[in-house]
Amino acid sequence: MTISRREILKAGLAAGTALSMLRAQTVSAGARTVHMVKGDLRIFDPIWTATNITADYGAAIYDTLFAFDSKFMPQPQMVGKFDVSDDKKTYTFELRDDLRWHDGTPVTAADCVASIRRWGQVAPGGQLIMSRADDISEKDDKTFTIALKEPLGLLIDLMADLTPPCLFVMREKDAKRPATEQVTTTIGSGPFKFNEALAKPGASYTFDRNEKYVPRKEPSDGLAGGKIVNVDRVIWDVIADQQTAMAALQSGEIDYFETPPADLYSLVESDPNLELQVLDKAGWDALVRMNFLQPPFDNVKARQAVLHLIDQEAFMRVMAPDPKYSTTLTSIFGNTTPASNDENTGWFKKGGDPEKARQLFKEAGYAGEKVVILDPTDWHEGNNASQLLAAALKKIGVNAELAPMDWGALSTRRANKGPVEAGGWNMFITTEMDYSLGDPLTDPLLTANGDQAWYGWPKNDEYEALRAKWANVVTVEERKALARKMQGIWWDFVGDVRLGKYISPIARRKTLTGLIGVPAIVPMWNMEKA
Secondary structure, X not given: OOOOHHHHHHHHHHHOHHHHHHHOOOOOOOOOEEEEEEOOOOOOOOOOOOOHHHHHHHHHHOEEOEEEOOOOOEEEOXXXXXXXXXXXXXXXEEEOOOOEOOOOOEOOHHHHHHHHHHHOOOOHHHXXXXXXXXXXXEEEOOEEEEEEOOOOOOHHHHHHXXXXXXXXXXXXXXXXXXXXXXXXXXXXXXXXXXXXXXXXXXXEEEEEEOOOXXXXXXXXXXXXXOOOOOOOEEEEEEOOOHHHHHXXXXXXXXXXXXXXXXXXXXXXXXXXXXXXXXXXXXXXXXXXXXXXXXXXXXXHHHHHHHHHHOOHHHHHHHHOOOHHHEEOOOOOOOOOOOOOOOOOOOOOOOOOOHHHHHHHHHHOOOOOOEEEEEEEOOOHHHHHHHHHHHHHHHHOOOEEEEEEEOHHHHHHHOOOOOOHHHOOOOEEEEEEEOOHHHOOOOOHHHOOEHHHOOOOOOEOHHHHHHHHHHHOOOOHHHHHHXXXXXXXXXXXXXXXXXXXEEOOOEEEEOOEEOOOOOOOOOOOOOOEEO
């Protein structure tokens, strides 16, 4: 007799064995406490990394100068008012009243200046601002200016962008640290305080409502408006085993499960107490990043080999088995953005082209060297896709080896630029918001400026020269034309390889309401628990 995964899960629920870990916790799970199952929070610096869980942490404890509303229009957040000089080159910002750090000290313009400068070291939008800035300085405790060498009409949009790393404002003494060094303190000015005393690395992380936080008076709208916290405490439970997490959701010991496996969607839909909810309707683009600094992918032929190897439909079957949640993808600008196009996509072939990939690896001079794929075991979709990638490479004679680890460890190791013998890597699979890929000025994955680029460190000067023009083109048609030129070059040097696009709903108990649906960030304000 064959016993299904679902039957095993139901048996586990009946026995109650799946919940022993959560029952050991003494914190109340009442209406004023929300339990959310998320990944393991390893990095506490949302500028040092673009990892989404760290961005969620940043959105909870820090605040931003501007924020996008539900229509992706930038609105003031920490800024009370601002004005622009007649020549459009000098912006003056005044902070709103009642901004205080969690230790009680006031937020100052000096904090904002230092935070912009630090963010500007790593975020593509920030790098553009820094390249155009003549001066960024405080005028008094509540006022600072950005003086530009030439007008930059997108300045406020860039500051409001929600693509990690976002412009979270830190204390000056923290923001003075180089962006290459992690900030380890957890003091912000946002609507939640991080409870260090209750932090249990690898098990749970606790956030308490910041009772001193003064929200804006405007209604909540996207990430803009008043950040009203309706609960006293939010606990992120780290549960690597997804069946255990699902059992905890069904029993009511957790309220929110961020990444339910696709093969259990029907189980959620059949439970009258649970609901699937799509927070990011544009979805996620899955892709493979290759290390340009180390062989074999320092050779363009090897990167082109992977481009031809990939069978996108096969990858989507293991990442999002329900076809209503997935599709193929050939544009570097995503499927839903105005910049999406079909330039230079002749490489796409149903089922991939393994023989072409084998030939290109041979032309690259590949001689059986080990190719290490970082494998995130606590991310179901990424784990499945990593195994499929390794199998596809092995079939064409590549010595592929999986390096299993949780996502927290992966997000740390991928920063290693050294060879695999020194803890480096060759490939890893990740995802990016389809929404975000519409703007090459703010999305780190669309940079190709070598050491300053996102992990994998692709480099192509011709592409970068075109990307630099994006800030100066005005009309949608001009941007579409520029996007085609950029994509034509990208698929020649292969900055990364796309695996397809999918939508990933969260699962929640119906007693948890008020979740804000935006790309990239999962805000914890506004939600309520009955």
